[in-house]
Amino acid sequence: MTRETRRAINTFMRYLVLIVVGLVMIYPLIWMVGATFKTNNEIFSGIGFIPKNPTFSGYKNALKNYGGDIDIFKAMINTYSIVLPKVLFTIISATVTAYGFARFQFRGKNLLFAVLMSTLFLPQVVLNVPQFILFNKFGWIDSPLYMALIVPTLFATDTYFVFMLIQFLRNIPGELEEAACIDGCGSIKTLWYVIVPMLKPSIVSCALFQFMWSSNDFMGPLLYVNTPAKYPASIFVKMSMDADAGFEWNRVLAMSLISIIPSLIVFLAAQDQFIDGIAAGGVKG
Template identity: 75%
Template sequence: MTLERRRQIATVCKYVVLVLVGILMIYPLVWMIGASFKTNSEIFSSIGFIPKQPTFDGYKAAMNGYGGDIDIWKSMLNTYKIVIPKVILTIASCTITAYGFARFKFKGHDFLFALLMATLFLPNVVLNVPQFIMYNGWGWVDSPLYLPLIVPTMFAQDTYFVFMLIQFLRNIPKELDEAAKIDGCTALGTLWHVIVPVLKPAMTSAALFQFMWSSNDFMGPLLYVSTPKRYPAAIFVKMSMDADTGFSWNRILALSLISIIPSLVVFFIAQDQFIDGVTAGSVKG
C-alpha cells in the first residue's frame, strides 16, 4: 500500500470519527427540538426525535405568563439587560488589564500576575456568602439595574478572559508598539489603534464565552434578584417546573429552546472569529 493511499484512508477514518462524534454531540439538541412538539406521554415513550403526532401545545403554554407580571419575553428582555452590559464591560476591562500585564513591567508585576492566576483555582461558590453580605450591605440586592451582576465586570473579575487575552497578546510583536510610539501614540493610543484591531479574534471569543455563560447563569440571579418581574430566562424556566401539578415537559423544552436561540444565532454569526481567537493564543510564535 502506497503512502498516499494510507493518507487517504487515515483522512477518511478521521472524518468518519468526527461525523460520529458530531452526531452524538448534536443529537440531544435535535431531540429537544423534536420533543418540544410532542405530548408528555410521547416524550417518555419514544427515543426518536420526530414526533408521531406533532402538537404546538408546548409552545402555546410557553407563551402564557407565570405568576402575573412575568412571561418568557419579559424574562428574555431581563436576561439581555444583564448579558449585554456584562459582555461590553468584560471585554473593556479584561482587554485593558491584559494589555497592562502583557506589555508593561511595573513594581509587583510578577506577584500580582501570580495572584491573578491563583484566582483561577478559586471556586466561585466559596465567594457567594461574603459577596452576598457585601452587596446586601450596599443595598444592591434586588437592584433594578442588576448591580451585583454587572458592576464586578468593570474590574476584570473574569480571570480566565484576562489570561486568554494575555496569551494572545504574547503573539503580537512588540515592534508594533515601538513603531506606534515613534509615530507619537500614547499607551492608550497604541492599545486602541494597534493592539485592539489585531486582538479582535480573541476579544470575540471572550465576548462569546461571556455571552453564553451569562445567558445560562442561574446562581447569580437566584442570589441577587428576588422580584419576579425582574427574573431572567434561567429563573423563569425553573419557575415553570411546578412540582405540585406535574411537569409539562413539552412546555419546559419549548421554553428552553426559545431561551437558547439567541445564543445559537450569535455563536454561528461569529464562529469563524471565535475559532481563530481560541486557537491563535494556544501557540506562542
C-alpha cells in the first residue's frame, strides 16, 4: 500500500467518524424539528424524525395567546429586552475589569484577584435568597426594565468572562501598549484602540456565551419577573404547558424551536470567532 493510499484511507476514516459523531449530536435537534409536525401519538411511537401524517397544528397553536396578554413573539421581545443589555454590559464590565487585573499594579491586587476567582466555585443557588432580599429592598422585583436581571452585569459579576479575557490579555505583548503610551494614548484610549481590537475573538466568545445563557435563563426571570405580560420565552414556554388538559407536545416543541432560532442564527454567524476566542483564552503563550 502506497503512502498516498494510506493517507487517503486515513482522511476518509477521519471524516467518516466526524460525520457519524456529528449526526449523533445533531439528531435530537433534527428530531425536534420533525416532531413539531407530528401528533402526540406519533411523537411517542418511535424515534424517526420524518412525520407520517404531517400537521401544522403545532405551529398554529404555538402562535395563540396564552396567559392573557402575551404570545410567543411578545415573549421573545421580552427575552431580548433582557438579553441584549446583559450582553452589552457584560462585555464592557468584564473587559474593563480584566484589563485592570492584567495590566495594572495596585495594592491588594493579588487578594482581590483571589477573591474574584473564588466566586467561580460559588453556586448561584447560594446567592438566590440574599440577592432576592437585596433587590426587593431596591424595588427591582418585577421592574419594567428588568433591573434585577440587568444591573448586576454592570459590575462584572460573571467571573468566568473576566477570567477568559485575562487569559487572552496575557498573550498580548505589553510592548504594544508602551508604543501607544509613547504616541500619547492614555489608559482608556489604549484599551479602546489597541486592546479591544485584539480581544475581539475572546469578546465575541463572551458575548455568545452570555447571549445563550441569558436566552435560556429560567430561574432569574422566575424569581424577579411576576407580571405575565413581561415573561421571557423561557417562562412562557413552561407557562403554556397545561398539566390538567394534557400537553400538546407538537405545540410545545414548535414554541421551543421558534424561541431558539435567533440563538442558532447568532451562533452560526459568529462560530469562527467563537472557536478562536475559546482556543486563545484557554492557552497561555
